[in-house]
Structure formats: C-alpha cells, structure tokens
Amino acid sequence: MKQAIGIDFGGTTVKIGVVEGSQVLDKAPPIATQDYLDATTLIDDIARTVHTLQESFPNICAIGAGMPGFVDFPTGRVHNLTNVQGWKNVFLKKELEDRLHLPATIDNDANAMAYAEWKVGAGMGMNHLVAITLGTGVGGGLIIDGKLARGANSVGSELGHVSINYKGRTGPYGNHGGLEEYIGNNEIVARARELYREAGHRLSLDDCSPKTLAESAQAGDPIALLVWDGIAEKLACALTSTVFLLNPEAIIIGGGVSKAGPLLFKPLQEKLFSQIGDPFKEHLQILPAHFGNEAGMLGAANLALETFE
Amino acid sequence: MKQAIGIDFGGTTVKIGVVEGSQVLDKAPPIATQDYLDATTLIDDIARTVHTLQESFPNICAIGAGMPGFVDFPTGRVHNLTNVQGWKNVFLKKELEDRLHLPATIDNDANAMAYAEWKVGAGMGMNHLVAITLGTGVGGGLIIDGKLARGANSVGSELGHVSINYKGRTGPYGNHGGLEEYIGNNEIVARARELYREAGHRLSLDDCSPKTLAESAQAGDPIALLVWDGIAEKLACALTSTVFLLNPEAIIIGGGVSKAGPLLFKPLQEKLFSQIGDPFKEHLQILPAHFGNEAGMLGAANLALETFE
Known part of the structure; x- marks a missing residue:
C-alpha cells in the first residue's frame, strides 16, 4: 500500500503525518502556525519536517494538504487564509x-475530512454523501455520484453558509442566516x-463550552437541553435543504460539537426525518464521523494518493 | 442527427412531440390528463399518439418522458403523481x-428542463449548473461535474423545498420555510x-396574477414592485444556499414567473451577489431559460437520446 504525507493546516498548528490507508503511521511534532509572519518560512519548515519523516519512510510518494480557506484545487493556489x-x-x-x-x-480542510470519511471512514462505498464538521466554524464536503464535488471554482460545499433564515444574522459575506452564525462554537x-x-445563573465562559453543555444536559439540566435542542433544530433546517437538493x-457529522453524541444526533434525526419525503428517507443515515482529529491528515494524504489510482 | 419522442407530462395536459437536437419537429394534439381515471388507459393513448407520429417520422429511436413527481430513474418507476x-x-x-x-x-420534469437548458439551451458547455423553474410549484435540476445529479434515489434537486426560514411556513413534507411556500404562483x-x-384596494384574483403584477410593476405600482422585491429576496436566499453548496x-431561471424579466432578475442579481464571496462570483451568471413551454419535451427527448451517446 502506498504512503503519503498528510498535512492538516490549522490556524493554531500545522500537523504533519505519514499516512497509509486509514492509518497514521507517524506524526511530526506540530508546527505553531502563529510563529510565522509569512508563508515562505512556514512552507520551508513544513518541507524540513517532511524531509525528516522521509528518513524513516523513504517510500512516501505524494503530499496532501488540507487548508482552512478557499483553495483553487487544479492549481493548488490558496486564495486567502483569514x-x-x-x-x-x-x-x-x-x-x-x-x-x-x-x-x-x-484542498480545503473540510473537503479533506469528507474524503477521509468516504475513502476509509464512515462513508466507505457510498456514492452520495454529505459530510459536515461542527467546530468554531461549520464546514462541509460533498460526495456526489462517487466523486468529491468541489464546484466550478472548487469553493463549494460551504455548509456553514447555508441559510436558515432569510432575515437572519449577517455572515462574513453579507449573507443572511448562515448556519455557522447560529451553531459555531462561539455562537453556542x-x-x-x-x-x-x-x-438568573452566574456562569463563566468555561461553564458554557459545548463540552460542559453536553455534560450538563446529560445530567438533566433543562437549559443545556434547550441549547442542544436549538442546535439540532437549526442544523436540521440546513440539512433538510441539503437533503432536498442532493x-x-x-x-x-464530525468536529468538536458532534462529540455530544445522542444529545445532538437524536433530536437531529427526529427533526430532519420529520421534514423530508419518503424517498429521501429510504437509505438516509445520519452517522458520526469515524475519524476525530486525524480526519484532515488522513483525507489530505488520501487525496494526494488519488492521483495514483 | 437522431430523433426522439419527448413527452411533457403535466397535471393538465400530456404534450408529445418529435425532437431533434434543440428543435421540436412536430407536435401531437395534447392529451387531457384529467380525462383518464387510471394510468393504463392514459399510457395506451400516449402509445397510440406516438405510433401516429412515427408514421411521419419513421426514424424515431427513443422515447423520453418528464413527469411531475418523483421518479426512480434507473427503473423508470413513477412513485406517485399527487x-x-x-x-x-x-x-x-x-x-x-x-x-x-x-x-x-x-425522469422528473424539472430534471428534463435542466437537461434541455444544459444540452441545447442557455447552459451549453457548462459543467456546473443550477436550473430552477418558477410556476405553481418551484422545481429544479442540477448539473454537477458535467452530469445531471439526481442523488441516491434520484429524487434530489428539489430547489422548491430549500428552506429560507427554519421557523417558516410548513410544506408538504412537514418541512419548514420551503421556498415554494413563498414564491409559488398561488403564494405570490x-x-x-x-x-x-x-x-385599501379591491382586487380580483386576476389582478394579482404574476403576469398582471409584472405589468403593474412596470407601470410603477409601488405595491407590485414590493411584491417582486419580496420574491427576489426569498429566491436570493435559497439560491445563496445553493451557490455556497454547489x-x-x-x-x-425558467417558468411563468420568470417572464417578469428584469423586474425579477435585477433585484435577484443584486441580492444574491451581495451575499456570496468573491470566488463564487467569478464565473457566476444568472440567466433566463432559453426554452419556454418546450423545455420539458426537449429535455425528455434529449435525455432519451443520451443512451445512444
């Protein structure tokens, strides 16, 4: 089986690993993204890290990177990392x-995540797949007719900007009611x-993190339960639109917020399935992502290996 | 060039024609759909009509039909025509x-319309296309990576059910805020x-048809202008979601309501382009459909000919 480098490029750290199929064979120490003032020196250090990994894995045959921003896929140009x-x-x-x-x-990092789940994760063998990551931002990736669907300029699959209210909150592009404006980490x-x-409660920021909110809800806290129900309602709306389209x-579903498990998945399943016609329900599954933090690395590496198929 | 029969199956009439490329060479007198109490006798009469057309066009090599409901494309099974x-x-x-x-x-009728526009109409040569018809219902068809994208059960591309408000009007599947519930003919x-x-106006139903509303708006009537602005706003929301995804x-844009022309297209373009990022705008065009009433017939026939490509 072929080996490739997978780069998960985040706003905080750049994680680099050696990937074979669904396995991360080795990881380099993460690089702190914010230590670099320009792209060139950071790319130099990424290259140095890859060279070091190549000493132990001389058969590495490709490199893949998942980026937190818009990428022109054919040329590999990164538009802008905000x-x-x-x-x-x-x-x-x-x-x-x-x-x-x-x-x-x-590629875009959410596309990489989607690709990992499709190629070696929860969506193996499927031809039509919607992958969504719930974190600080809400990202997505689409498999349509057995292929990653990037769109005309390879900037599609932005599930976080699907609107749930035409008069709703304003998003980064002047868009109204984008899902991310309601269920991004900070908004939760x-x-x-x-x-x-x-x-009448007094709470710190920590007391309201999605993790704490999940624990509180599991312990029966009615306000935390209400928060999760609200997340499920909004997510169900954007996914209903997506299901009707695709x-x-x-x-x-992956990303930090998805770790709430049944607290999120149960009301989401109910709310989504109560809004779509029978033929849409027939084969539709709502699944937790198979991979956690390694999804980006695995997806990027597997995307790089696709060129050898 | 090959010739095929195109059947545009509507709730009022079944229209049958002989198609070659972008031309309807001949049409049979329409069949009144509601004269039939069961499918078999209607299909018998459709077959008889096709036989008659075959007398003048002996080289017809395929038949295509666009249906107003869910179709299982591979088997050609019609789920249900409400x-x-x-x-x-x-x-x-x-x-x-x-x-x-x-x-x-x-196939579904909106898919047929989308296929006609893509194959021989306004979207020729494009690889990523969203087609939408605005009439009593709101339907859609999607070309993704140079292929009609029907989804897992071939029931996707339902643009009329894309939500514009998670707490909005209830649609036929219990869905909330579907576009059709706001800009379908009757809702307008x-x-x-x-x-x-x-x-304080007194008006008949006729005075408020989309056609009359377009004339009134063109004459400067502020209420009619407000109606069109509202249609554009809601349509822009659903299309913004679709653009971010695809x-x-x-x-x-086709269908009766689209005949309002600049009254609809101008505010729509403004509202949509003020909500999407630059890479989405780069190549995006909003175009009126090339075909009118013949789109369904042309699309169905061309879909049938696809099997010979």
Whole structure:
C-alpha cells in the first residue's frame, strides 16, 4: 500500500503525518502556525519536517494538504487564509513540489475530512454523501455520484453558509442566516450564556463550552437541553435543504460539537426525518464521523494518493 | 442527427412531440390528463399518439418522458403523481417499452428542463449548473461535474423545498420555510392580495396574477414592485444556499414567473451577489431559460437520446 504525507493546516498548528490507508503511521511534532509572519518560512519548515519523516519512510510518494480557506484545487493556489498572516494567493502546490520533488495536492480542510470519511471512514462505498464538521466554524464536503464535488471554482460545499433564515444574522459575506452564525462554537456558548443569564445563573465562559453543555444536559439540566435542542433544530433546517437538493445516502457529522453524541444526533434525526419525503428517507443515515482529529491528515494524504489510482 | 419522442407530462395536459437536437419537429394534439381515471388507459393513448407520429417520422429511436413527481430513474418507476389520478408505483419505462419497442427514459420534469437548458439551451458547455423553474410549484435540476445529479434515489434537486426560514411556513413534507411556500404562483397572488387589501384596494384574483403584477410593476405600482422585491429576496436566499453548496457557473431561471424579466432578475442579481464571496462570483451568471413551454419535451427527448451517446 502506498504512503503519503498528510498535512492538516490549522490556524493554531500545522500537523504533519505519514499516512497509509486509514492509518497514521507517524506524526511530526506540530508546527505553531502563529510563529510565522509569512508563508515562505512556514512552507520551508513544513518541507524540513517532511524531509525528516522521509528518513524513516523513504517510500512516501505524494503530499496532501488540507487548508482552512478557499483553495483553487487544479492549481493548488490558496486564495486567502483569514486567520493566518501572510497567506494570500499562495501557490502551495508548486511551493511544496519545488521543495520536495513529490506530487502535491491541496484542498480545503473540510473537503479533506469528507474524503477521509468516504475513502476509509464512515462513508466507505457510498456514492452520495454529505459530510459536515461542527467546530468554531461549520464546514462541509460533498460526495456526489462517487466523486468529491468541489464546484466550478472548487469553493463549494460551504455548509456553514447555508441559510436558515432569510432575515437572519449577517455572515462574513453579507449573507443572511448562515448556519455557522447560529451553531459555531462561539455562537453556542453565547446562546447558552444568554439563556442561563435570563434564568438568573452566574456562569463563566468555561461553564458554557459545548463540552460542559453536553455534560450538563446529560445530567438533566433543562437549559443545556434547550441549547442542544436549538442546535439540532437549526442544523436540521440546513440539512433538510441539503437533503432536498442532493438526496444523499448518509450525512456524516464530525468536529468538536458532534462529540455530544445522542444529545445532538437524536433530536437531529427526529427533526430532519420529520421534514423530508419518503424517498429521501429510504437509505438516509445520519452517522458520526469515524475519524476525530486525524480526519484532515488522513483525507489530505488520501487525496494526494488519488492521483495514483 | 437522431430523433426522439419527448413527452411533457403535466397535471393538465400530456404534450408529445418529435425532437431533434434543440428543435421540436412536430407536435401531437395534447392529451387531457384529467380525462383518464387510471394510468393504463392514459399510457395506451400516449402509445397510440406516438405510433401516429412515427408514421411521419419513421426514424424515431427513443422515447423520453418528464413527469411531475418523483421518479426512480434507473427503473423508470413513477412513485406517485399527487395531481393525477391512478398514478402510484407505475413502471412507466417498462409500460412504454412494451408498447412501443423503443428504449424509454423517465425522469422528473424539472430534471428534463435542466437537461434541455444544459444540452441545447442557455447552459451549453457548462459543467456546473443550477436550473430552477418558477410556476405553481418551484422545481429544479442540477448539473454537477458535467452530469445531471439526481442523488441516491434520484429524487434530489428539489430547489422548491430549500428552506429560507427554519421557523417558516410548513410544506408538504412537514418541512419548514420551503421556498415554494413563498414564491409559488398561488403564494405570490396571496401575498399581493394581502398587500393590496391592506392598502385599501379591491382586487380580483386576476389582478394579482404574476403576469398582471409584472405589468403593474412596470407601470410603477409601488405595491407590485414590493411584491417582486419580496420574491427576489426569498429566491436570493435559497439560491445563496445553493451557490455556497454547489458553486455553479450559472443559475438558469425558467417558468411563468420568470417572464417578469428584469423586474425579477435585477433585484435577484443584486441580492444574491451581495451575499456570496468573491470566488463564487467569478464565473457566476444568472440567466433566463432559453426554452419556454418546450423545455420539458426537449429535455425528455434529449435525455432519451443520451443512451445512444
């Protein structure tokens, strides 16, 4: 089986590992993204890290990177990383290939996650798949007719910007009612704090993290339960729209917020299935993501290996 | 060039024509759908009509039908036509092939319209296309990566059920805030009547048809203008969601309501483009459909000919 480098490029750390199929064979120490003021020096250090990994894994044949922003897939150009200094119009594919003399594949991080789940995770063998990650941001990836569907400029599958209210909150593009504006991590915390405050509670920010909210809800706290129900309602709306458009076999849900498990999945399943017609329900499964933190790395590496298929 | 029969199966009439490329060469007199109490006798008469057309066009090599309801594309089974008596679980592909000894292709009518626009209409040569028809119902068809994307059970591309409000009006599947519940023909009329009544006008139903509303708006009537602005706002919301998901090259808009022209297209373009990021805008065009009433017939026939490609 072929081995590839998977790069999970985040706003906080760049994680680099050696991947074979569904396994991360080895990981380098993460690189602190914010220590770099420009793209070139960071790419230099990524290349150095890959070289070190190559000493133990001489058969690595490709490099894949999942990026937190818009990527032009065919050219491997990163449009812009809003949370990382100096990353505007970076031809990352070329930069990596020049330094490492291996074929490089650059994609959006949510596409990488979706690809991992489809190729070696919860969605193996499926032809129509919607993957969504719930974290600080809400991202997505789509498998349509057995292929990652990126759209005309490879910037599609932005599930976080699907609207749930045409008069709703304004998002980063002037868009109204985007899902992310309601169930991104910070918005969940803000909503919980609001509800607790109204009920006369005094709480710290920590008390309202999705993790704490899940624990509170499991312990029967009515406000925490209400928060989760609200998340499920909004998520169900955006997914109902997506199901009506794409009629998928499965929706795969990952990211920190999805760790709430049945607290999220149970009301979500109810609310979604009460809004779609029978033919849409026939084969539709709502599944937790198979991979956690390693999804991005696995997906990026497997995307890079796709060129050898 | 090959010739095929195109059947545009509507709730009022079944229209049957001979198609070659983008041309309807001949049409049979329409069949009144509601004259039939069951599927079999209607299919018999469709077959008879096709036989008559074959006398003048002996080289017809396939039959395509676009249906106003869910179709299982691979088997050509019609799930259910809510507006036509006796059409539940009809294996129309087999019924037509048995009678006519020609290969038959059955699809949803909005898919047929989308296919016509893509193959021989406004979207020729594009790989990523969203087609939407605005009439009594709101339907859609999607071209993704150069292929009609039907989804796992071939019931996707239901643009009319994309939600614009998670707490909005209830649709036919218990879904909330589906676009069709706001900008379907009847809903437009109802909204206009409501606004006129509030303003103290007395109006008949005819005075509020989309056609009359377009004329009134063109004459500067502020209420009619408000109605069109509201339609554009809601349509822009559903299309914003769709663009964020699918990043198409073009959105093609057809159906009776689209005949309002700039009254609809101008505010729609403004509202949509003010809600999406730059990479989504780069190649995105909003286009009126090339075909009118013949789109369904043309699309169905061309879909049938696809099997010969």
